[in-house]
Amino acid sequence: MNEHHGQNDQEHHIVSPFIYLAILLCLLAATGLTVWASYIDLGEWHIARGVTLFWNPVVALAIACTKMILVVLFFMHVKYSPKLTKLTVISGVFIFLGLISMTLADYMSRAWGRW
């Protein structure tokens, strides 16, 4: 009974098909972009001794994240959803990143002081 955002289901925000279409085009374009970008050597960035950032995977992941955000916000209606749904999504991403980043942090910091 709490956090209900509407009395009946007709109050759900209905996303217009044109938005869906626009998103579809964006996604397709992003797919093209990411394939195209993968054929170009974007170089790398030596942040510090022993720490190098390669741009290609970064760009590929950035595009993937953008696509994900588009899908989540529009196809999955999160943009129009109650706060709770948004919070759920965010907490999922948070824990997911926690798992990955803290595990990788262990691996990376093992070499500390060794380069």
Add this chain to the structure above:
Amino acid sequence: MSAATIVSLPDQATARIPKMNFLSKENGLLSWLLTGDHKRIATLYLISITFFFFIGGALAGLIRLELLTPQSDLMAADTYNKVFSMHGLIMVFFFLVPSVPATIGNFVIPMMVGAKDLALPKINLLSWYLYIVAGGMMLYTMATGGVDTGWTFTTPLSTHYLNSNVISAGLAVFVAGFSSIFTGLNFIVTIHKMRCPGMTWFRLPLFVWSNYAASILMVLGTPVLAITLVLVVLERTVHIGVFDPAMGGDPLLFQHLFWFYSHPAVYIMILPGMGVISEVVSTFSRKRVFGYTAVAFSSVAIAVFGFFVWAHHMFIMGISNYAALVFSLLTMLVAVPSAIKIFNWAFTLYNGSITFETPMLYAFGFMGLFTIGGMTGVFLGATGTDIHLTETYFIVAHFHFVMVGGMLMAFLSGVHFWWPKWTGRMYPEKISQLAALITFIGFNFTFFPQFILGTLGMPRRYAAYPPEFQALNVFSSAGATILGVGYLLPILYLTWSLKYGEIAGENPWQATGLEWQTQSPPLTENFPEIPIMDHEAYDYEWLARQQQKEVASVG
């Protein structure tokens, strides 16, 4: 205010078991096996986990029997390894993880939030079936020779060096994991979406809060275990090298993934128990829980921080020193909310009006033993001392203090506390108080010597040990016998009370939770009408007013 908080036990002589209740509504095996009623599913769960507890307990008995002498004379080392592995697996995945949430939580949470059922009754039933399937697989594993990986499935031992039933055990835990995911998911949805009018977050009983926190851990942690086990099984069947260093894999990756679940799992195992303690301490001291908000938020804090301390199980395993530092620090942070809770419960007693029924005795046991168990956890969380204490009996003692001294005590406390609600009958008070005392004494006898053993350096998972450790081991084994009696008693008198126990009536403890404001055993729909929550949790004055009204209307 004054009359408000006097305990006035209802006249039990006149009470009757209501004809219409969830137990009597339908009869026949099918009506149970196809039920959607959370109370019936809870009952099914209660029976099944008790079954597994006794299997696990019998295995514990074998462990202690073997450790009576330094040599491995009762059974071969191989057998011993299987025994403790099965003991750990069964106790953790088939008893402790589902213990409070799937039984008591299942039973009372919908009532506590004022709902007719959990949000997804079919999923709830599915969860039980998954549990049964998993349990069957575990029994199959045991019947066909057992598994000797330890409950931690350590790779590459489990993937390449053992020829016991690792696959079926792994899959059993996999399935059991999904059972637990569905329970947790159901609770979260229920707590968010099914609260009755007026039931705001800060009017929820603390039991609901702590189960909510535990559910978050179940939902987000368990899948990682699931995929890890899938990888272990694949590694065993098609010989892939994700975890096996000989093939380029990384055994530490397994440790990371396993503990990413299994550390939060220990909080899955304790948080619901903490919820029970909040209810019980408040009820039997007739006082609102001291610092309600602090206790509520400490549960959430444990859940959130609990996700980021997992590598404290790997301090000596060659993780980076800097990672050890961070994880150790976070471990210290996650210990604080537990301390907060203990002190808040202690202060709930202050200015109360305390009675000492069995649930309260168990709760006191919990508070003492969990303090010891938790503080020794801090010993292990500090990196420097962990080096000496890890992989010894100190750890065994630590986790039995928190799991058995903590959660099992809480579970028994809760079972006694809600027994009248569940069955409509009281358990026999005197003998159950005795049982609580026996378990407390037996427990300390069993597990306290293990701290000393661990400090002396006795490694865990040893079928044979140097003879100078024998004295303390004999102590421990003797204690386990007492403990066994302590656990056998409840099953006897609780069964007895099903038929011969006194009729309990609606609210024998004069507790404030919504579940106590309906008949015992409750209707299938819990409440004749969806209640409206118009007071804070643990509002004993409201309860007293309510009763006066009733007396007035009858009079």
Add this chain to the structure above:
Amino acid sequence: MSHISPVLWQFLVKWLTNFALFPPEASKIAPQADALYFFMVLVSLVGLTIVVLLIVGFSILYSKKRHPEAVQIEGSTLLEATWTIIPLGLFLIMFVWGALLYFRIYTPPANAMNIYVVGKQWMWKAEHPGGQHEIDSLHVPTGRAVQLTIISQDVFHSFSIPAFRVKREAIPGRYTTVWFEATTPGTYHLFCTQYCGTNHSQMIGDVVVMTPDDFRKWLQGSTSGHSLAQDGERLFASLSCNACHNTRPDARGPNLVGVYGSHLALANGQTVTVDDAYLRQAILNPSQNITQGYAPIMPTYQGQISEEGVFALVEYLKNLDSDYRIQQTLNTTVLPADSEGKAGGQTPAAAKAGGQGRGPGEVQQ
């Protein structure tokens, strides 16, 4: 006496005689570790006492008989803060103290004497640099920092010496290290504490701590005739490492002289410091880290060398210091009788390494 049941016998006698509730302190770090341990015990006891006193005290004062009416109170921010901050403070002290200890135990001093330890189902094998091998035992001198370089050949094991308060996991595929300085001569338990399969509980042994004199005698008495580095040198030749790693200008592999401890630039732009772990990795998984300027042609020796063999190679490469080069240029004929078997031991290898692929005359370059 032994007619009565062994259990009872053990119980009566052993209990009385071995009434030890605390392990001996036999290393320099042990008292430090125990200090923290006792601090924690103290804090726990105080905490426990407070909790028990509160419970018992309130139970007596506010039992229903004495105090039939509960007085409802909400809570207290001040108290709440107290029991948040005090435990937090104490825990943080433990954290810092523990971390200092941890870094001390896992950071060997530079001058430590190195012993290699390999764990396998179900035994411990120790290799001293002087070529002494031991199984399920470890002899160490007092008063000298000893570093263990540990690896497992199969599954996880854990090398634990309770009397020293040190322990380190033996991991397959990777070196781990720990160090200690023994203080009291005697024999102490050596346990495998990580569950490693059927005979996990049999994977035990003795750590024998000796005075430096006794230790020297022991070393001499149990020598196998050639040092670990000499073993390594032999391997280096028999595995034809020197086919590529030699001092020829057209050598296909980098010169390994002085490589230990150096900063190596890798082909992927990173830099690593060459330590034992790196050497092992370079031999078994050469293509994982390619040295700058070289092709990934080095074959893997995975599966061809036992962990003990790798130890020998590592020990050999470690001692290939720049002295060797000089001696080589001086047209290595002198065999200095260095009793430690250090640089001198390598000289023949130098000759071999230089001599195999080409005429000795070219060595002069």
Add this chain to the structure above:
Amino acid sequence: MSDSTATANGTLAEAHHEHPPYQRHHFETVSQQFDATNFAMWLFLLTEVMFFGGLFTAYLIMRNWYYPAFVEGSHQLSIFWGTANTTVLILSSFTMAMGVWSAQMKRKGMLLFFLGLTFVLGLVFLGIKSIEWHEKWEKSHVPGLRYSGQSFLNPASDPEVYAEYHDKPLAPDMASKTEQYFFLYFAMTGMHALHMVIGIGILGFMIIRAKAGAYTSGHYTFVENFGLYWHFVDIIWIFLFPLLYLISRY
């Protein structure tokens, strides 16, 4: 709250409001039911995220360790099929979203059309996937079952790929690590495909129910929740594609 009133009210409660047939008895309102199941679906997706999380972690670590092997392993995948499949999946996500929209607008014909299209696109995806897998089998790139590192020890033996990337031979130990890559490839795409199979199964069920008009009477919760699942599966692929296919293509 005596017995009699309890039972009386108990039976009354059922008759209280006039419930639509699809409302389950323990919900007070349809809206509550919708919210609850929708939220449950999101939570389920969180568990899925974490499930794949373990695989992603393994992937990232292995990729860092064995980068050259991952590069050459990746070169074995066909960009053409990969891109095609990504497009197919994105299209299916779009048709699914349109399906939900049709249900919301109560247009049965359109709903059937879009669900059917999604169904077909899902099958196309699996079809392409199986072509790719089959090719791996042919080339002995299925770790554990049928594996040979020949294409990496001697890239020229694999003319097609060689013509495009001119990969240098990998050292034998690195070449053996390509197995790691392909294992993760199969584990991740396999797990993803499993989700697709389940999804397609449910889609089939939904199409049958939609024919009976189940979702176009204002109660489209099921379609909406299934849509969430389908989009989630799409998102997983959105990440798998660059991670597995697009490593160092230049």
